[in-house]
Amino acid sequence: MSNEPVSRRTFLKVGGTSVAATAAVIVKPACAASSAAPTAPQTSRTLLPYVPKTVASASQLTQGTPLVFSYPDAASPCVAVKLGVAAPGGVGPNKDIVAYSMMCTHMGCPVAFDSGTNTFKCGCHYSMFDAEKSGQMIAGQATENLPRIRLSYDEKTGRISATGIDGMLYGRQANVL
Secondary structure, three states: OOOOOOOHHHHHHHHHHHHHHHHHHHHHHHHHHHHHOOOOOOHHHOOOOOOOEEEEEHHHOOEOOOEEEEOOOOOOEEEEEEOOOOOOOOEOOOOOEEEEEOEOOOOOOEEEEEOOOOEEEEOOOOOEEEHHHOOEEEEOOOOOOOOEEEEEEOOOOOEEEEEEEEOOOOOOOOOOO
């Protein structure tokens, strides 16, 4: 062994060559194995379907009177209301029946419907959501719109059903558990 110092250039050449050789040995078998194996399914992209649920008959709803129901499960309180004016996503003969989650998007407190203004109001931190504009947050601490329950309407029977949710229910990572 020599006591001569190793130059910077020699050190980098030897070190770089060692790293490249090690990477080539590791990558080569991995590439060979991946080309021979079948591709695994993308389970991270799986979406669970919403199960339709009958909410009410259009004839049961009166303007300004909320109807409470649960969707997509018993732990998710929702409210359907006949606004008296057509609204985005509204169903029924006049496209004025809408539904929303009853949990405020700020901290999950229950919201109450105000028929005088067609808004939902949270009594905990005073957030307000506009029922005529897809649950848009209009005041308060909330930073997201109130989740809108997608509804379908059967003209023959007058039946209104919940079929999905636009937005994320408070406190959940997924709406369908």
